[in-house]
Amino acid sequence: MGFLVFAGLLGFNTIVVKFPFYGTNPGRLERLGGISVESFSSDTVTAYVNQDGLSRLISLGLSPQVIIPDITAHTKGLFDKGVYHTYEQVISIMTDSAAAHPNICKLDTIGLSVEGRLILAWRITDNPLSEEPEPEVRVMGNIHGDEVIGCEVPLYFGLHLLRNYGSDPVITRLVDSAEIWIVPMMNPDGHYHGYRENAHGVDLNRDAGYYWDGWGGSSSPFGEKESQVFFAHALTNEPAMEWVYHSAAWYVNYPWDYSPIDPPDSGLIRSLCEIYADSDYMQVVTNGYDWYQVCGSVQDAGEGLVGGYFITIETGQPSNGSDQIDSICARSTKALRGLISRAGWGAWGTVRDSLTGAPLMARVEFTPDRISVFTDSALGDYHKLLSPGTYTLRFCAQGHRPKEVSGVTVPPSGSVRVDADLAPDPDYNYGFRVIYITYTEDNDWNPDIRSRTWRTLGAPDGVYQSLGSQGEIVIDMGLDSAIVDDETNPDFRVYEGDASPESYSVYVSDDWRGDWVSCGTGTGSQDFEIPGSGGVYRYIRVVSAATQNTDSLAGFDLDAVRSYRRIGGAATQEAGSRLGAFSVSPSRGGLWLEIALPKAAPVSLSVYDATGRLALSEEMGVLSPGHHRVFVELGRGVWFLRVKAESETRTLKAAIVE
Ligand SMILES: [Ca+2]
Ligand SMILES: [Ca+2]
Ligand SMILES: [Ca+2]
Ligand SMILES: [Ca+2]
Ligand SMILES: [Zn+2]
Structure with missing residues (x-):
């Protein structure tokens, strides 16, 4: 049954009718107005009509037979009768109900x-x-x-x-x-x-x-x-x-x-x-x-x-x-x-940059041991359900010094608010979040090893996650700490947490869904170079080599990953840089990108959504020295703009709310 998809097309009181039809093109009936053909077989048409359309069909002598007198009521009735809805009906119910409650539903x-x-x-x-x-x-x-x-x-x-x-x-x-x-x-x-x-x-x-x-x-x-x-x-x-x-x-x-x-x-x-x-x-x-x-x-x-x-x-x-x-x-x-x-309930608050007040993409860690949560980067707010008790919260964001708040008391009902302002620290560029990890049987049973993936995040501390033989993990560096290819210096480092070095392979990508660029193999803690030139990558994948060892610490023992070079940051921090200033200001339906160049430079722009998916990519050609203002059309949401001017790359963040 497909005819609920377009319910509402003709306004309220849409009627479904069926009538005999022997022509070859029933679609032309729609030109009469008030009629929308849903389907036709060799001799019958099913259509949505309003009252006018119904009158026209009658005056043409087509003898329409009403099969559903009011499709809105019909849809509601269907729901209340306890049936399993078809794909089309679910789409129709969701579309119609959202339209009927715009004040609380999108x-x-x-x-x-x-x-x-x-x-x-x-x-x-x-x-x-x-x-x-x-x-x-x-x-x-x-x-x-x-x-x-x-x-x-x-x-x-x-x-x-x-x-x-x-x-x-x-x-x-x-x-x-x-x-x-x-x-x-x-x-x-x-x-x-x-x-x-x-x-x-x-x-x-x-x-x-x-x-x-x-x-x-x-x-x-x-x-x-x-x-x-x-x-x-x-x-x-x-x-x-x-x-x-x-x-x-x-x-x-x-x-x-x-x-x-x-x-x-x-x-x-x-x-x-x-x-x-x-x-x-x-x-x-x-x-x-x-x-x-x-x-x-x-x-x-x-x-x-x-x-x-x-x-x-x-x-x-x-x-x-x-x-x-x-x-x-x-x-x-x-x-x-x-x-x-x-x-x-539990703990909540917002995490911001202490200089600019900009909301941060941040990780919140807890002691006693709870699983970390992450801020919603549009406003920098986090929410963690916690049982009543006293906790220490630790806030970590890329390019910022981590901050600890202890003695946080979560009440028996409701919540405690803990906000954090983090000071910029361009050297803090460690693993931000785990995207996935694979299962290996080796260390399955050890409670100290399993389900502790966050041990691979933040600065090296000797606390690690064993990957198991051929086990692998993908870590998000966050946009502000993406790994940037530097021709003369190492680009990133992988740290092993114990004293017995084991082997692994490393890959990078700009998308957690792949494709992966191989950066070779390593043993123990080691620096890596990105092959080729000019690459910027957000995700690191570490794959443990096969190992003879099958105990609970089998495989490579990943402690931390670090990007050596920081790109991006808030626009205000870029003002004195070599290739001029870049800034964004959100507007209705998009944002203004402002570029000030001290000399002519080829400029390109890539726009990513908050999950790292590439939304837009544009070569802007060679821009003249001076001030440029470009409107970029974008929908609601959080966007990351990567602007490349000559060999310099900057990442800017903007939230569009309307
Ligand atoms: Ca709301
Ligand atoms: Ca939110
Ligand atoms: Ca080891
Ligand atoms: Ca660690
Ligand atoms: Zn199931």
Whole structure:
């Protein structure tokens, strides 16, 4: 059934009609006005019409037969009857409902599937067109295409928010205080065809990059388009909490899926899972590994790489039309209502440059040991769910001196705010964030080694992560600390953390999805050169050599990586530099780039989004000495502009909010 896609095209009260037609081109009927042809067979046309279009068809003697008198009411009715919606219906419901609630909802296409279907998200919050320092929550489903109840629950919950905002005080508070992303159909090809995997036959819940091991047909960590979409969305928005809906059993399933060892915040994780299970009487709490081991799951990647509170919910999947569909949706909604406000509990704040006040892309580390979180770089805000107690927070940003704040007391309910201003330090250019790590059996069982990927970040400190035989890791240096090829000096350094040197290979790339440029092999701590000339790279990949050793410290013991040269920084810091000044000022629909050159120079511009994806690239030719002002058309979001003038490269950051 495809005819709900264009519902609303003709305004309110759109009618669906069917009539006999023997011509060759029914499309020309549309020229009459008020008619939109949906489909036709050899003798019948199905069309959307408004009242005028209907009258015209009648006056032409085509005898239209009304099959749906009011498609808006029909769509709503369909939802309330507890059926599994088709791909087209989900798209239609999401499009229409976003349009009907513009004050609290924005529809976003966060990506496309392998076969080009839409991966849509609702961004539900007050002021949905603005960035605000609010905790973000993602409710996602249908990673397994045939688990269609996993699509219905997020959709139902999203509609519950939209329809009850303003009248239900709990919902109003939720929507006002958080940014809630609803992604009902993460695997639209699987949903459309009715199979578990994506269109490449890969199980997307084995394709994510936290201790990835090539299960489920996955050929590389985040190798599939859909996985790249949800991970890039997480990197841009840094959700503090995520609920992922599946159907195979009745479980509230918490990380890890890959390992029997509980994550560092397991006390808090389990207590929130128990609250969920108390709210939905069907549910039982389990550790993912205890149920069955999986490598490359979505929740492990969220917990391990984003630092959020990521939970998988398994529900039963009743047959289509069963009233059980609605009752599962309603029970899940009740549980989510009670838990989502807690995304703002714990610690939060903003991280800024102490000189310019510019928001920073920063990592926040915790003692006692908790998984690090990252700021949303548009405003520099971070949000970490923590159990009550006293913590030390450590803030790290590229090109800045780290700062520690101790004695932070997290209250039993609500949050504590800790802001940090970091002083510039051009020499601080160490690994910023882990993008993926692979699983090896060697050191699987050792709790001191596994799930401690952040030991590879920041300055060398003798604390390391063993990669295992042929294990590998990808580290994001952040844009401000990208590795720049220098013809005469080494470009970056890899540090091993223990006293017995082991061998490894190193690669760099400007995209975490590859392609990788080999920088050769090393043994122990060592400097590296980028081959060729003039390259600028953001990501480093370290691959341990095969080793005879199979103990818990097998493989290369990665302590830290360092970029030797700093590019970019705030525009004000560039004022005195050799090739003049560069600055950006955001405007409606784009930004102004200002370039002041002391002498003529060839200038080129590349624009990247916050996940490092190249959005725009332009050769501007040789610019004359003096002042130049160029408008760059860009959409809302955080952008990084890399300006190259002769051999100098600068990176500038800008946030466009409208
Ligand atoms: Ca908001
Ligand atoms: Ca945000
Ligand atoms: Ca070693
Ligand atoms: Ca270290
Ligand atoms: Zn599943």
